[in-house]
Amino acid sequence: MGKNLVIVESPAKAKTIEKFLGKDFQVTSSFGHIRDLKKNGISIDFKNNYTPIYEVPTDKKKLVAELKKKVADSEIIWLASDEDREGEAIAWHLCEELKLSTENTKRIVFHEITKEAILHAIECPRTIDLALVDAQQARRVLDRIVGFELSPVLWKKIKPSLSAGRVQSVAVRLIVEREREINSFVPIESYRVTGIFEIKDDKGVLSELNAELQNRFKTKKEAEQFLEKCKDATFTIADISKKPTKRSPSAPFTTSTLQQEAARKLGYSVSQTMMIAQKLYESGNITYMRTDSVNLSSLAVNTAKEEILSFAGEKYSKSRHFTTTSKGAQEAHEAIRPTYLNKHTIEGTKQEKNLYELIWKRTIASQMADAEMEKTTVSINISNSNEKFVAVGEVLVFDGFLKVYMESKDDDDDENEQKMLPPLKVNTVLPYKKIICTERFTQRPARYTEASLVRKLEELGIGRPSTYAPTISTIQNRGYVEKADKEGETRKYKSLSLIKGEIKELDNTEVVGTEKSKLFPTDTGAVVNDFLNEYFDAIINYNFTANVEKEFDLVAAGKLEWRKAIDKFYKGFHPLVEDSLQNTEKKVGERVLGTDPKTGKPVSVKIGRFGAVAQIGLATDEEKPQFASIKKGQSIETISLEEALELFKLPRQVGKYEDEEMIAAVGRFGPYIRHNGTFYSLPKDLDPLKVTEDEAISIIDAKRLADKNKIIKTFTEDTDLRVLNGRFGPYISKEKTNYKIPKTQKPEELSYEDCLAIIDKEGTTKPVKKGKYAAKAKKK
DNA sequence: CAGTGAGCGAGCTTCCGCTTGACTT
Numbered sequence: 001m002g003k004n005l006v007i008v009e010s011p012a013k014a015k016t017i018e019k020f021l022g023k024d025f026q027v028t029s030s031f032g033h034i035r036d037l038k039k040n041g042i043s044i045d046f047k048n049n050y051t052p053i054y055e056v057p058t059d060k061k062k063l064v065a066e067l068k069k070k071v072a073d074s075e076i077i078w079l080a081s082d083e084d085r086e087g088e089a090i091a092w093h094l095c096e097e098l099k100l101s102t103e104n105t106k107r108i109v110f111h112e113i114t115k116e117a118i119l120h121a122i123e124c125p126r127t128i129d130l131a132l133v134d135a136q137q138a139r140r141v142l143d144r145i146v147g148f149e150l151s152p153v154l155w156k157k158i159k160p161s162l163s164a165g166r167v168q169s170v171a172v173r174l175i176v177e178r179e180r181e182i183n184s185f186v187p188i189e190s191y192r193v194t195g196i197f198e199i200k201d202d203k204g205v206l207s208e209l210n211a212e213l214q215n216r217f218k219t220k221k222e223a224e225q226f227l228e229k230c231k232d233a234t235f236t237i238a239d240i241s242k243k244p245t246k247r248s249p250s251a252p253f254t255t256s257t258l259q260q261e262a263a264r265k266l267g268y269s270v271s272q273t274m275m276i277a278q279k280l281y282e283s284g285n286i287t288y289m290r291t292d293s294v295n296l297s298s299l300a301v302n303t304a305k306e307e308i309l310s311f312a313g314e315k316y317s318k319s320r321h322f323t324t325t326s327k328g329a330q331e332a333h334e335a336i337r338p339t340y341l342n343k344h345t346i347e348g349t350k351q352e353k354n355l356y357e358l359i360w361k362r363t364i365a366s367q368m369a370d371a372e373m374e375k376t377t378v379s380i381n382i383s384n385s386n387e388k389f390v391a392v393g394e395v396l397v398f399d400g401f402l403k404v405y406m407e408s409k410d411d412d413d414d415e416n417e418q419k420m421l422p423p424l425k426v427n428t429v430l431p432y433k434k435i436i437c438t439e440r441f442t443q444r445p446a447r448y449t450e451a452s453l454v455r456k457l458e459e460l461g462i463g464r465p466s467t468y469a470p471t472i473s474t475i476q477n478r479g480y481v482e483k484a485d486k487e488g489e490t491r492k493y494k495s496l497s498l499i500k501g502e503i504k505e506l507d508n509t510e511v512v513g514t515e516k517s518k519l520f521p522t523d524t525g526a527v528v529n530d531f532l533n534e535y536f537d538a539i540i541n542y543n544f545t546a547n548v549e550k551e552f553d554l555v556a557a558g559k560l561e562w563r564k565a566i567d568k569f570y571k572g573f574h575p576l577v578e579d580s581l582q583n584t585e586k587k588v589g590e591r592v593l594g595t596d597p598k599t600g601k602p603v604s605v606k607i608g609r610f611g612a613v614a615q616i617g618l619a620t621d622e623e624k625p626q627f628a629s630i631k632k633g634q635s636i637e638t639i640s641l642e643e644a645l646e647l648f649k650l651p652r653q654v655g656k657y658e659d660e661e662m663i664a665a666v667g668r669f670g671p672y673i674r675h676n677g678t679f680y681s682l683p684k685d686l687d688p689l690k691v692t693e694d695e696a697i698s699i700i701d702a703k704r705l706a707d708k709n710k711i712i713k714t715f716t717e718d719t720d721l722r723v724l725n726g727r728f729g730p731y732i733s734k735e736k737t738n739y740k741i742p743k744t745q746k747p748e749e750l751s752y753e754d755c756l757a758i759i760d761k762e763g764t765t766k767p768v769k770k771g772k773y774a775a776k777a778k779k780k
Numbered sequence: 781c782a783g784t785g786a787g788c789g790a791g792c793t794t795c796c797g798c799t800t801g802a803c804t805t
Contacts, residue, residue: 009799032799042795059801086798140796147795154794161793168795278800290798466797474795608785615785627785667782679782 002026005074007067007094009081012282013113017080020115021122028070030081034060035093037140042148044141050566052141056097064097071098076106078125082332083109085556089136092128102127112297112334113287135556138565142166142548145570146539149577150532157580157587158528159607163478167463167471169532169540172480174456175448176521176529183638187441190216191223191496194438195389197235197380197430199422207422208433211380211391216440220494223437226387227498234383235430245373245394249365249401251294251322252335255465256458258289258359263451264408266354269517270450271469276355277336284339285346286359290465291333292458294322296363300334303341304367312403318369327461328549337363365405372398376421380430393421410452432498439493447518450483462545480525486633488514523612523636527589535580538572594641601625603644605636612636614644631666646689655693662696664688675700715752723747723755732758 004025008014011029018027037043038055045051056064071077077100081087091107094100106125110117143166150164193213200206217223253261255274262273277289296304301319308317324331338360346356373394380389396402448456454468463471475481488511495506521529532540548569554560590606601617608627612635617625628647630639651665651674660676671682673696680703682688686695712730713723721734723741730747732739732755739759741747750758 011800030799031801033797034799036797037795082798090798136797143796145795149794151794155792163794165795282800464797466799471796610784613785619786625785629784665782669782672782674782681782 002074004076004078005070006078006080009087009090010288012284013288016113016284017118020118026070026074028067030067030090030094031060031063033086033090033093034064034067035097037144042144044144046570049563050141050570052137054093067094068098071100076104078122079105079107079128080109080121083111084330084332085132085136085139085552087332088129088132089140092130092133095128111293111295111332112299114297114299116299117297129556131558132556134562135552138552138555138562139548141562141566142569145566145573149574150536150539153535153577153580154528154531157584158531159524161478162524162528163474164528164532164536166539166545167457167467168474168478168480169529170460170462170542170545171453171457171471171475172521172525173529173533173540173542174453175475175481175519176526178445178448179521179526180637181445182447185444187444189439189441189493190218191220191437192216192440193223193226193435195235195380195435196433197389198433199424199428199430201423209378209391209422209424209430210419211378211389214388214390217437220437220439220496223496224503226385227435227437227496227503229384230382230432230435230498231501231503233385235389235432236381236383237378237424237426237428237430238381238388239377239379240424240426241377243375243377244397245375247371247373247400247402249320249368249370249405250362250407252296252337252363252366253359254292254294254324254326254335255290255468256292256326256454258336259454259468260451261358261362261408262355263449264410265358266351268351268355270454270472272351273355274469276351279348279352280346280356280359283346283348285343285348285356286339287335287337288333289336291331291336292324292326292329292465293331293333294324294335295331296322296337296366297334300337300341300363301367304364307341308364308368312368315398316368316400316403319367322366326458327546335363361405365401368401368404369398371396371400371402378421378424391421393419395420410446410449435498437496439495441491441493441512444513447515447520449518453519460542460545461549462542475525478524479522480528482520482522483517484515484520484633485517486513486515486520488512523589523607523630526635526637527587527607530589531584531587535584536576538576589636591636593639593644596645603641605630605639605644607636614639614647616648629666649689652689654691654696657693657697657700662693662700664691664696673699712747713750715755717752721752721755723750734759 002024006017006021006025006027008017008027008029009032011031014027014029018025021027035054035056038053039057043053045053079091079094081090095105107128108121108125110121147163147165151162154162154164193216195211195213197209197211198206199209217226250257258277259270259273262268263270268276274289277286280286281289305317305319336359338356341360341363344360345353348356374397376393376395378391380391382388446452450472453472457463457468457471476483490509491512493508493510495508497504497506538544551560551565555562555565588606588608590604592602592604594603595601596603596616599616601621603614603616605612605614607613610629612630614628614630615625617623619625626648628650630636630647634643651663654662654664654673656662657675663674664682665672665674666688667679669681671686671688673680673682673691680699682691682699710725711722712725715721721732724731724733730741732741741750741758745754
């Protein structure tokens with residue numbers, strides 16, 4: 001029916017654009033790529049100069065058929081996919097698959113979804129840029145080769161179903177290396193000196209001035225000597241200097257920065273943020289959420305200005321244009337911003353509202369004036385020493401963009417918090433209230449969070465906005481990395497205080513190294529990484545992507561044939577694959593820890609079929625070796641001989657209860673007590689190695705009581721049918737299937753017949769009960 | 781559901797980037 005058919009990538013985009021174009025235009029979407037390398041096998045014809053073998057994936061067949069129909073009904077086809085490598089390839093695949101002719105097919109691009117931009121695009125169509133398409137083919141083929149040649153090596157040499165790839169393997173490497181940096185980190189201690197001085201103003205009101213000594217002491221002795229001197233020193237204000245300082249707002253959000261800020265400010269995981277953002281995009285509240293651009297359309301800049309003028313005034317407005325600094329950015333879209341900047345808040349779930357507000361604030365702030373501060377530095381001389389105390393204060397003179405938005409930092413360090421200073425004069429003599437030397441330690445590097453890993457990948461130019469979240473899932477699903485919490489350790493530190501001419505020494509403790517939702521490498525992750533590092537350093541090198549991107553750029557510029565680029569790569573890469581297959585033993589990360597004092601046999605750790613395992617003896621020994629699984633939080637890299645030997649102490653006999661043995665052990669679901677064939681979970685505060693007979697008995701009794709309370713009713717007619725009390729309230733259980741009790745009926749008063757009636761009714765409304773893993777299997 | 785750690789060795793697994801649903805609890 002329509003004369004013109006416009007094909008874009010996203011259906012939400014299609015809806016918006018259709019409104020801008022007249023009746024003669026029908027706008028539809030391709031839902032991303034419609035064609036890809038064949039799913040099974042490498043699907044690259046190596047004998048035929050690396051010709052890719054493409055197919056329409058099954059879930060896209062219906063869509064392609066519909067597109068074909070629409071194309072047949074239209075006169076002119078406009079391909080409006082994004083203006084980047086992937087977008088150009090999408091347009092080309094559409095051409096190929098829909099058999100579009102060059103004369104009635106027009107390629108158009110726009111970077112922002114505004115009426116002007118789209119009408120302008122319609123006026124200057126071009127043809128498909130085949131060089132850019134070739135760059136995409138090179139990228140696609142290279143990734144397939146790397147992934148499908150490396151992974152099988154891992155299946156053979158380490159464990160089946162593992163994977164490797166240009167992006168994921170680098171992500172794992174970052175985490176493994178960081179963990180090793182942390183393990184080998186040796187903190188260096190020093191003594192930090194702070195002085196609290198008393199100051200009287202004109203009216204005689206007393207206030208305090210906090211200052212820090214400019215240098216630290218390496219040893220306790222030096223700190224002590226310093227305090228000795230302070231006993232009879234005079235402290236005089238030597239200098240007061242005031243300096244204006246400024247702070248500028250950050251650029252509007254990209255995918256990566258949105259993920260980081262949403263994690264810090266709202267506590268969302270990377271994938272959570274993307275799901276919420278998708279909702280906001282689909283409801284028309286924000287622009288596209290997968291972008292590497294910090295650019296705002298002129299329309300957005302103007303409306304932001306109007307908005308700022310209306311709620312804050314002229315002084316607060318400053319139009320800014322940001323340019324990207326990230327490597328490999330392709331900038332096919334705008335930054336992530338509210339579609340309508342006059343909407344301060346939106347309708348939706350709590351999470352959607354929160355994320356929207358974050359985006360609104362960040363966008364608005366980016367168009368606001370700098371915040372202005374006045375920084376005051378006061379230096380205090382010590383009469384008998386060349387050391388100097390310095391107090392720093394900062395006063396906000398003009399809030400500027402801080403009126404709406406303050407960016408969070410990963411390492412919130414309030415040690416250096418700057419405050420307002422009391423009024424001061426040069427040459428004033430300050431009596432001290434106390435001077436404290438505190439032992440401090442250098443800090444180990446921080447483990448990655450999901451969001452900080454994304455930032456690092458972006459910095460290295462590895463991965464794209466659409467793949468950050470999936471990459472993080474992949475490395476966790478493969479068992480290379482775990483998101484976990486870690487309890488901190490207590491550390492002792494000393495402090496010396498000088499109060500009223502008396503020096504006192506104190507022993508203090510602090511908890512350090514507490515981690516929440518951080519990424520830890522697993523043993524498999526470490527072994528896979530080391531293997532790849534040994535044989536394929538060229539691929540998991542941090543610069544590999546940057547280097548191949550340079551080649552792809554040459555291809556896109558028409559200066560290099562894509563097949564030549566791939567050939568050059570493959571001639572170097574494939575021999576490494578062959579070499580690693582032929583010249584390596586199986587890698588299980590084995591480490592010998594020492595000898596078992598009881599048997600004199602060697603104790604070792606390695607990756608077994610079911611995960612990390614400790615072993616006493618050798619497989620070649622006459623007697624079979626003993627095995628024990630390694631506990632969660634332990635690693636084959638760091639476990640000590642003592643810790644490994646501990647593992648063999650379980651299962652252990654705790655004692656007897658009702659003439660039956662009680663056995664303590666650690667199973668798949670944590671520590672437990674087994675008694676007479678039943679399992680009782682151990683609470684967190686009880687150690688299976690130390691739990692006593694009495695404690696075990698009380699656990700068994702407690703569980704029995706809870707189970708007794710669980711049963712509301714049983715029936716003589718059918719012992720398998722029971723009315724039970726569960727987590728979500730009372731329910732009926734029969735043959736391992738549970739049924740909801742209607743609110744109109746009281747569970748205590750149900751008769752056997754009532755129950756059967758409920759089962760009958762519920763059973764028809766709900767389909768056959770599926771296993772826990774049914775959904776998972778289907779997903780595949 | 782709380783175990784396993786050798787073995788016949790079939791037949792399978794896997795990449796990165798573009799896009800959204802269609803399934804249940």
